[in-house]
Amino acid sequence: MNDVLTIDSAIVEAIVAHARRDHPDEACGVVAGPIGSDLPTRHIAMDNAARSMTFYEFDSMEQLRVWREMDDNDEEPVVIYHSHTATEAYPSRTDISFAGEPGAHYLLVSTREPDSEEIRSFRIVDGVVTEEEVNIVDATVDA
Amino acid sequence: MAIEVRVPTILRSYTGGAKVVEGSGDTLSGLIDDLDAKHSGLKGRLITPEGGLHRFVNIYVNDEDVRFLGALDAKVSDGDSVTILPAVAGGALGFAAAAALLGRPSNHPATAPGTTEGE
Incomplete structure (x- = not known):
């Protein structure tokens, strides 16, 4: 398992735009990529069914549709992201309790500062949080 | 079948x-x-x-x-x-508080009822 998330700048921009758009509610979504590639290539903004400033939850039916789609495309959720809108970009106890994709990079974006974003990435496996480097690169995908 | x-x-x-x-x-x-x-x-x-x-x-x-x-x-x-x-969920709010907000029981053993830990 890598200790770095390599992600295209266009995808990061799309995630940040989503987080800003939904601020002060938390925003959430997925970046799918080919199974085993560890490369996030397809950004999917998800609805926050909780529509809350302090909680997010994928809509279960939307999730089933998106997870099916990934299955059909031989993709997996390489990145699962959400925003914290008033606190730092570090996984909360809630985030850790729910983290159910051991292969995913959990990307957090904090939008508490209006002019800058804090973007951090973590592995969360069996309740253990490991921060990893975020390597933002240009043009790994056509976004 | x-x-x-x-x-x-x-x-x-x-x-x-x-x-x-x-x-x-x-x-x-x-x-x-x-x-x-x-x-x-x-x-x-x-x-x-x-x-x-x-x-x-x-x-x-x-x-x-x-x-x-x-x-x-x-x-x-x-x-x-x-x-x-x-289920994909989480957020800045403490788990018990989040569960209460959703009207669902908090069942995580690591979190005592009423705990509102943040971050």
Whole structure:
């Protein structure tokens, strides 16, 4: 398992735009990529069914549709992201309790500062949080 | 003919790595008992000690969320397809407070009731 998330700048921009758009509610979504590639290539903004400033939850039916789609495309959720809108970009106890994709990079974006974003990435496996480097690169995908 | 059950990565340690397993039962509850007999420990990841469906998973019968089908009483029959996915949720709010907000019990052993830890 890598200790770095390599992600295209266009995808990061799309995630940040989503987080800003939904601020002060938390925003959430997925970046799918080919199974085993560890490369996030397809950004999917998800609805926050909780529509809350302090909680997010994928809509279960939307999730089933998106997870099916990934299955059909031989993709997996390489990145699962959400925003914290008033606190730092570090996984909360809630985030850790729910983290159910051991292969995913959990990307957090904090939008508490209006002019800058804090973007951090973590592995969360069996309740253990490991921060990893975020390597933002240009043009790994056509976004 | 049996009921096909799709198992997410996080629960495949209970199924010997299998992505799809088969089971039988008349209700979701019965199916889970049958699965647990073959894949010991699986039930504890799907059902809380209080006997409710776990917040950490979504279970679908033929593409319908079982929470809309009677939860553990949802009817199942041979030929049905059941999908288990990890629920994707979280957020800055403490777990117990989040559960209370959603009107659902907090079942995480690491979090005492009423705890409102943030960050």
